[in-house]
Amino acid sequence: AIQMTQSPSSLSASVGDRVTITCRASQGIRNDLGWYQQKPGKAPKLLIYAASSLHSGAPSRFSGSGFGTDFTLTISSLQPEDFATYYCLQDNSYPWTFGQGTKVELK
Amino acid sequence: EEHLVESGGGLVQPGESLRLSCAGSGFTFSSYEMNWVRQAPGKGLEWVSYISSSGTTVYYADSVKGRFTISRDNAGNSMSLLMNSLRADDTAVYYCARELIAGALDCWGQGTLVTVSS
Numbered sequence: 001a002i003q004m005t006q007s008p009s010s011l012s013a014s015v016g017d018r019v020t021i022t023c024r025a026s027q028g029i030r031n032d033l034g035w036y037q038q039k040p041g042k043a044p045k046l047l048i049y050a051a052s053s054l055h056s057g058a059p060s061r062f063s064g065s066g067f068g069t070d071f072t073l074t075i076s077s078l079q080p081e082d083f084a085t086y087y088c089l090q091d092n093s094y095p096w097t098f099g100q101g102t103k104v105e106l107k
Numbered sequence: 108e109e110h111l112v113e114s115g116g117g118l119v120q121p122g123e124s125l126r127l128s129c130a131g132s133g134f135t136f137s138s139y140e141m142n143w144v145r146q147a148p149g150k151g152l153e154w155v156s157y158i159s160s161s162g163t164t165v166y167y168a169d170s171v172k173g174r175f176t177i178s179r180d181n182a183g184n185s186m187s188l189l190m191n192s193l194r195a196d197d198t199a200v201y202y203c204a205r206e207l208i209a210g211a212l213d214c215w216g217q218g219t220l221v222t223v224s225s
Contacts, residue, residue, distance in 0.1 A: 001169065034211040036152075043202055043218055044144075044152065049211030087152050091210035094166040096142075096154040 002026050002090050006099025012107040019075040021102045023088035028068045032092035035064055035073045038101075039084045047086075048073065078104070109133040109214050111203050116219030119193055123223075127188040129203030129216055137181035140206040143188050145199035146218075155201070156188065171197075193223045 003026040013019050023033065031051035036044040046055045048064035051071055061076045075082055083106055088099040115127040129141070143155040156177040157166040165177050171190075179186040186203060200220050204212035 032210060036212075038152075043215035044212075045215070046207075046211055046213045049207060049209045049213075053209070055211070055213060089152075089154070089212070094157065095168045096157075098152045098154065101151045 001095050002029060002093060002097055004088055004090055004097050004099040006088055006102055008102060009100060010103040010105060012105050013078050014107045015078055015080055017078045019078050019082075019104060021073045021086055021088075021104075023066075023071045023073075023099045025069045025071075025090055025092075029090045029092035031067050032090060033064075033066065033071050034089045034091065035062075036087045036089060037082075037084045038087065044087065075104075109205075111205065111214055111216035113201060113203050113216040113219040116201065116221045118222045118224065120225050121194055121223055123193055124189065124191045125193060125221060127190065127201055127203075127219060127221070129186040129188075131184045131186075131205070134205075134214075136184040141179065141186050142204045142206055142212060143177065144202045144204055144212070144215075145197075146202070147196070147199045150199075153199070157206075158186065190221070193221075195223050197221060198223050 005024045033051045035048040038044040047058045047062045052064045063074045065072050085101045085103045110132045112130045142157050158177045162179045174192045176189040200218040202218045203216045205214040207213045
C-alpha cells in the first residue's frame with residue numbers, strides 16, 4: 001500500500017498567517033491527491049482534488065500543488081473558521097490511504 | 108440538495124456482525140461510485156471500501172478484507188456495509204462518501220458510530 005506522510009502533525013498560527021502543510025507519498029501518484037478539512041464532530045469536507053483543483057464552494061484562500069510524491073496545501077491568509085484538522089488522501093491506487101492529519105490551532 | 112445518511116451503527120460484542128446502510132438523495136445515486144471511510148475515536152481517517160456505480164467492482168482495506176462486504180441497491184438509492192467478525196479495533200465512526208469523477212470524495216454523510224466491546 002502507498003504510505004502518505006503528512007507534516008507537521010500540528011501547528012500553531014494566527015489569523016492572517018500563511019500556512020503550509022505537506023504530504024509525501026511513498027511512491028509516485030501522479031496528481032491523484034485530495035485535501036480535506038475536518039472540524040470536531042463533523043464529517044470531512046473536500047477542499048482540493050487532483051492535487052490543485054479547488055472544489056466548488058471551497059474558499060479561494062486554499063490552494064494545492066505538487067505532482068508525483070510531494071504535495072502541498074497552502075492557506076494564504078488563515079481565517080478563524082480554518083482552525084481544524086487537515087488530511088491528504090491518495091486516490092491513485094487501492095487501498096486508498098490518508099495522511100495522519102495536521103491540526104491547525106490558534107497561537 | 109444532495110444528502111447521504113448513514114444508519115445501523117450501535118454496540119456489538121466482539122465476533123458479532125452488523126450491517127450499515129447509506130441512503131442517498133438529491134442526486135442520481137446510480138451514477139456515482141461510493142466509499143466507506145472510518146475514524147476511530149480520537150484518531151485519523153481510514154479508507155475502508157469502494158464500490159463502483161454498477162456494483163460490479165469492489166475494493167477493501169487490508170484491515171477489513173475477508174470480513175466486510177460492500178454492496179449497493181441503485182433502485183433503492185442505497186449502499187450497505189456488512190461487517191462480520193467484528194473486533195475492538197473496528198470501533199469507529201463510519202462515513203459513507205460519494206466519489207467525484209476525479210476520484211475525490213465530495214459528499215459525506217454525518218457518520219454512524221460502531222462500538223465493539225464486551
